[in-house]
Amino acid sequence: MPPSAGSARSRAHRAVGPSGELDVLVGEVRTTLLQNSHQASTDMVARLLDLDPASRVRTATRPFAHAVSPEARTGVHCPLATGSGISADGVGTVLARASITGGVVLQASARARLVRAAAERRQPWAHHMANPGVIEVVGRSGEDDLAAGFLQKARQASATGQGPSPLDLGSVGSRLLDRVQRMPYIDRVPMLRARRTRLRFAVTWPAPDPSRPEPAGLDIEFIVHDETARTLRLRLPPSMRDPDAVLVACEDLALHDWLLSTVAVLVENSRIGADPAAQVVARVRPAIDHLLHLWMPGAKVAENLAEVWAALERRPGFSNQWSSLRGQIQNQLLLAILEKPEAGPARAAAAFRERN
16 A cells, blocks of 8 residues: 555544543554464464463454454553643553464554543552553543644654654554564464554544534544554544444454555565566465455444444545455456466356456
């Protein structure tokens, strides 16, 4: 996917004041290819994700093979970026987990909910460990201010190559990816070249505004900053306040964005039109064998969040882009059949009918 920006938006919302409630879900999803020469089996995936002997790996086979590791906790005490520059401090824990889809795509996500600290005095670590995935915020920043700061740092790092933001969830996920990739159960021979992508997201659930007659709606902004960096800003109605379901939706978006980007680069580098179709097909075969069947946007997303994917399908139109890439690959497969010396008229006609 070329560096571009795509967004899906509805109505804007009034910012929550500094004295109001605070509930912001922030996180980052890293997506990459499992460093193995072939698709990992169900047993191998379970061993790769068995990161905590006290907990079990969760697995599913429908609509495709998918497994999720137990969640790891990381304590943090750090400044929090804000859009306005107002000082804010956070203390609490970050939750992170790894997952493998189709035996080939590895993801790690780290997230936390930013909530207002109940007391100005710092609580003991036992208090924070008893509330996993929650960071208590000391300061006057509101929801939109904290969300903007978290995403702005991602944009600045992408544009300038500067260091990590004060709350660096990406590093937490990256360490988890590296831990899985170093496991002895895989041969570390990649089946194809693929970039690691990162999706940073910030989610709020604004309360209805009494001054506006219409109910709070869905507000989405998805931006592709470059070949690897994306940001997602979600403002959801209170009826969609389910952080676990929202995390799954963000992981699903990151997965399909990575699939689209990876196959696009593979097709772009396959020399379509310059080399015989058989050579082109040989170059894109890893995508045919391991990636194309994984395209099922929204299949794991909760029903009440289906509108999020529907908005993204309108703009930037993930499935439209995917259909175009898939069509290019299918055309090359057809041409490879037609270019074979033994391909007679009957076989060519049958291939054409099957393609159309």
